Amino acid sequence: MAHTPFQLQRDSYGRLVLIDENGERHEGVVPVRAFPIAAPDDGIALVNSEGHEAGWADRLSDLPAAERALIEEELASREFMPAIEAILAVSSFACPSTWQVRTDRGPAEVLLKGEEDIRRLPQGRLLIADSHGIQFLIRDPAALDRHSRRLLDRFL
Incomplete structure (x- = not known):
């Protein structure tokens, strides 16, 4: 030290x-x-x-x-940046779309206005900005369960 x-x-x-x-x-x-x-x-x-x-x-x-x-x-x-652990459901594969997610801080609803609100970061991470200005982090998309990856792939 x-x-x-x-x-x-x-x-x-x-x-x-x-x-x-x-x-x-x-x-x-x-x-x-x-x-x-x-x-x-x-x-x-x-x-x-x-x-x-x-x-x-x-x-x-x-x-x-x-x-x-x-x-x-x-x-x-x-700081408040919940990490998405699973995408449970999406209202539509066209934007705007409401996502039901499970985060490290509990369940949440994310309103995605457009695909440009999903930003790719170094090391494969994703930053998702919802319509309320909250930033959600997906640390490792490949580590998500199969259902979550399928839903996410429709937006990438």
């Missing part, structure tokens, strides 16, 4: 405070992933209220446990 040039703590309002190696306090910092989908644990910027980088971590796993826990807690409260 590498030495971290900053410390993190919460203030009385629950906001993150970064104390840099010079002892300067940066209140209300927000962690931002550099590569949220391709490498979510690599490259974490801690951005101050003016939008300037106050701290940087190459890898989340390199941070001391206390700082890592605070960053993970903050990211979890801000």
Whole structure:
């Protein structure tokens, strides 16, 4: 574990405070992933209220446990990207189409406006934007069950 040039703590309002190696306090910092989908644990910027980088971590796993826990807690409260585990049904193979899916966060309904709302990402991943602005992730389309793959193939 590498030495971290900053410390993190919460203030009385629950906001993150970064104390840099010079002892300067940066209140209300927000962690931002550099590569949220391709490498979510690599490259974490801690951005101050003016939008300037106050701290940087190459890898989340390199941070001391206390700082890592605070960053993970903050990211979890801000990020919402359910991962689709199965496609149960689709209303139509033409868009718009409503999908009934099972995600890692429970059942959901996805309204797909157009096939352009399905984006291919590196490593075979798919990002699906529904009409409400929620991003759904399919980590590995080949790992889906046969029924789900058949339904998905109709849109790719």
